[in-house]
Amino acid sequence: MTQPAALILPFERVDRASVAQVGGKNASLGEMVRNLGDRGVRVPPGFATTAEAYWRFLDGSGLRPVIAAAIGDWTAGKASLADTGTRLRSAILAAPWPEANAEAIRAAYRELCERIGRPDADVAVRSSATAEDLPDASFAGQQESYLNIRGEAALLEACRRCYASLFTDRAISYRQTKGFDHLKVALSIGVQQMVRSDLAGAGVMFSIDTETGFDKVVLINGAWGLGENVVQGAVDPDEYQVFKPLLDKPGIVPILEKRLGGKAQKMIYAEGGERPTRNVPTTPAEQSGFVLNDDEVLTLARWAVAIETHYGRPMDMEWAKDGESGEIFIVQARPETVQSRIGAGALHSFRITSKGALLAKGLAIGDAIVAGQVCRIDSPRDIDRFVDGAILVTTATDPDWVPIMKRAAAIVTDHGGRTSHAAIVSRELGLPAIVGAETATRVLKAGQEITVSCAEGDEGFVYEGRADFEAQELDASAIPATTTQVMLNLANPAAAFRWWRLPADGVGLARMEFVVSNHVKVHPMALVHYDAVEDPAARAAIDGLTAGYADRTEYFVDRLSRGLSRIAVAFHPKPVIIRMSDFKTNEYANLIGGAGFESKEENPMLGFRGASRYYSPRYREGFALECRAIHRLREAIGLRNVIVMIPFCRTIGEGRRVLEVMAENGLVRGEDGLQVYVMCEIPSNVILASQFAELFDGFSIGSNDLTQLTLGVDRDSAELAPLFDEQDAAVQWMIQHVILSAHGAGAKVGLCGEAPSNHPEFAQFLVQLSIDSISVNPDSFMAVKTAVAAAETSMHRSPDRTLATA
Structure with a gap:
């Protein structure tokens, strides 16, 4: 370029060491242009005015003493924040351009237009303060950006307004709170080719889960039109979550979440008038459609990983899709400033x-x-x-x-x-x-x-x-290590990421029925046989939930597999044991459309539940959808750490029939490392443990149901409450027998229940039997882990017994 280097720098000549010259935002753009193009990351071309240009603007207009006086009056209590901001912005907007500054900006813009091949090219004009986008201070949205700026005169006016935005009330207040000297923070301006996202969509992306700090996912938000609505929170955007560790695995689509947002409006170019952009309502088709397809989601996620790897820290990025070319671009990248500091x-x-x-x-x-x-x-x-x-x-x-x-x-x-x-x-x-x-x-x-x-x-x-x-x-760093695996019971996919910092050995029980109730909500047979649903309200609810799905059963498979995937990745690659649905008939009937497919039973606890449903003509097609969801979870999403568990399997013959139905639906035990466990919650599971071990890879003792059925006590009966005791000698005999029998047959054994957290002596009993794992609710994890560690210490246990996983 021909303009003075001290006033203007193209993005190709700045990097992240240039913050003092061009601010955090522009330094990051230059860093990506120079270093991430070979990773496929696209950044629109542009240039930055420098800090030197800002100081020359102030000095050429005599504004430094004006700023010092105004800030002094405010800090002394002689003027309000609002009056101070108005006074400073008015002074900057009235100040003339030093000719050298104006000509440098005009020349750089003309050269950018030539590079783009378009006269009076539309550009984005963004503020970039020299104390912005730092690891401990984001200054999010503190200064202004102007979109769809065309022509030299409009560009100079937008640049002047960027300078003035350094003294908005919010910016003054933020700098004061963070301890930055107002006369030592300069403003650089980034001038960048506009991405025509007004004709497509744009949004924001994080290389970390923003709520939990879980570092193995990319979070992407997007809406139609220019990205300002997403940043400002003016629309409810689409949301996508992608699992980073499997992004480069061929044939895998590790998208964990696709949540459709309302996207009620979009920002587009304005034609004429003072404002270069305007908001318009979106169409019904836009509101019901996703902004990004799966390939675009995966591309953005891979770029997020590349940017995070290059910077060596979690990142907050903005993206935009050009509706003319179909290309996607990264238009900003800054350090994530909250979860990364926890x-x-x-x-x-x-x-x-x-x-x-x-x-x-x-x-x-x-x-x-x-x-x-x-x-x-x-x-x-x-x-x-x-x-x-x-x-x-x-x-x-x-x-x-x-x-x-x-x-x-x-x-x-x-x-x-x-x-x-x-x-x-x-x-x-x-x-x-x-x-x-x-x-x-x-x-x-x-x-x-x-x-x-x-x-x-x-x-x-x-x-x-x-x-x-x-x-x-909780202090996860203070939790002792144990040889016996301590795992978690999880049901809610939305809460799974909250526990990733716990040193758990995986998930010992993930309850499919919770995901069906809360994420799917519809009885699977009502989707298979929609025409048989007679209730108009149920049909309307099904129509609403399955809108956008050509096949209603695909809704069940998609929602279930994605819901379970969030549990499966929380501790990946450690094992996650997913129990197939274990609703009772009255619970199934409460699902949307379920009443017409369920009979009324006097005792649902001992009725048509668990394994007996899976091969029955009354539910076999519904179980096939469950199997399809697990197959997608393991094969398409790529989470082969998932182990399947069959509940309430009464007989050996029933176990064989269930495995046959699973195989018919693509889930073959042993194929691609698939393990199948069985719940041990019925006395027959204990009595015939050696034979069950020939069919299944492991057992999970459901101590509540096993206690109930061993002692013949309804656990919900207030009258019989004193008799319900998981430490009763008969229950302990059952547990000891199944552990010894299973280990003798080469099968693993775990226990799911709260008894080990309520009774340290029960945990010691399990450790003495060399149980492989204990699975508890997250809030009991520390207590159980501590009790297990104490038991192991007292026994001086040393063998390394790990739960096998695919």
């Missing part, structure tokens, strides 16, 4: 013990629970009305809201996704938030007592009144 041993557990009626729900940000009063605010101009420590309820937030957000105990917004402004700032402030709650501003009233719960998985819930809850802080 200590490896930090783990908090919150649990609600009693709660009021559910008032609203949305996406959970954080993992805490807060109770307090609603403070409903419609505009940051109403900051004086906000009550410190209240729960902020509003439609959406942008950077102007930060001063209010800092005073809130929690935040609830109608709109926004996990990468919206409200979500990003709430994480940085350590506040629980619920975004995309849709009806919050309608149903929550000023002064109302509510509880905001972000501790129940991906979804956040607003409950009426002040709920009772418990908080526990």
Whole structure:
């Protein structure tokens, strides 16, 4: 380029060491242009004005003393923040351009137009402060960006407005809070070819799970049109989650989550008028369709991994798809500033013990629970009305809201996704938030007592009144190592990532029926035989849930496999044992469309459940869908650490029949490392343990059911409660017999139940029998692990017995 190097630098001439010259945003763009092109990462071409250009602008207009005086008056209490910001922005907008600066920008723009091959090319003009996008200070959205800027005059005006945005109220306040000297932070401006995402879509991407810090997934949000709506939280975007370790495995599509967002509006180019962009409603087809296809999702995820690997840290990125060329680009990359700074041993557990009626729900940000009063605010101009420590309820937030957000105990917004402004700032402030709650501003009233719960998985819930809850802080680094494997019982896919820091040896029990109830919601036979569903309400519900699926049964397979995948990756490649559905008939009947496919039983506990359903004509087609979901989970998504477990298998003959039906549906024991376990919860499983071990690779003792059926005690009976004892001599004999018989036949044995956490002596009993694994709920993990370690120490155990996995 011919312009002075001190004022303008093309992206090809800057890198991440250039922050002092061109700010964090532009330095990162140059870093990617120079180093990641060979990894396929595309970045639109452009140039940056330098810090030197900013200082020359201030000095040429005599603005340094103006800034110093205004900030001095504010810090001395002589002027309000609003008055100070207005005074400084007005001074900058009125200042003339030094001719050298203006000509350098014009010349660089002309050269960029020539490179693009388009006169008066449309460009994005973005602010990049020299204290921005740092590992410990994101300055998210603090300065302005301007899109669809055309021509030299419009470009110079947009650049001047970028300079002025260094002194918005929010930017002044943020620098003051972070301890940055206002006259030592310069502003660089990035001028970059526009990606025509107004004709396609754009969004945000993280190389880490934003809520839990789980480092093996990429999170992608996207919506139609220019990306500002996603960043600002003005729309509810699509959301995708991708499992990083399997991204480069041929033939594998490790997309764990595809959540369709509302995407009610999109930002497009404006024609004429003062504003270069405008929002318009999206069409029904756009609202019901995903912004990205699977190949595009995988491409972005691979780029996220490449960028994260290059920078050596978790990253926060923005992407855009060009609707003219079909190409995808990365338009920003910065360090992730919240989860990456949480200590490896930090783990908090919150649990609600009693709660009021559910008032609203949305996406959970954080993992805490807060109770307090609603403070409903419609505009940051109403900051004086906000009550410190209240729960902020509003439609959406942008950077102007930060001063209010800092005073809130929690935040609830109608709109926004996990990468919206409200979500990003709430994480940085350590506040629980619920975004995309849709009806919050309608149903929550000023002064109302509510509880905001972000501790129940991906979804956040607003409950009426002040709920009772418990908080526990765990230090994973202090948990002792054991030879006996201690695993987790998990059911809720939305909460699985919250426990990844626990040193668990895998998942000993993943309950398929929970995923069916909460993620699928429809009885599988109602999808296979839709025409037989007579209830109009059920048919309408099925139509709504399966919209977009050409085959209704594909809805079941897709939702079930993706739901289970989130559990299967939490501790990958350690084993995850998934129990096939174990609903009782009355529970199946409660699923949508289920009433017409289930009979009424006097004692569902001992009725048509478990293995008996899988080969029966009454459910065999439904079980085939379960098998298809497991096959997809292991083969298409690639999670071969999944082990299948059969519940309530009464006889050897029944076990053989189930294995035959599984094989007919692509699940062949031993093929591609597939292991099949059986629940040990019926006395016949114990009596014939050696024969069951010939059919199955392992046993999982369900101590509750085994106790109930061994002692003949209904565990839900208050009258018989004193008799229900998992440490009864008869129950312990059963457990000892199955462990010894299974080990004699070369099969593994684990136990799922809370007895080891409630009774350390029971854990010691299991360790003495050389049980292979104990599986407990996450909140009991530390207690059981400690009890097992103590038992092993007392026995001086040393053999290494590990649970085999594919």
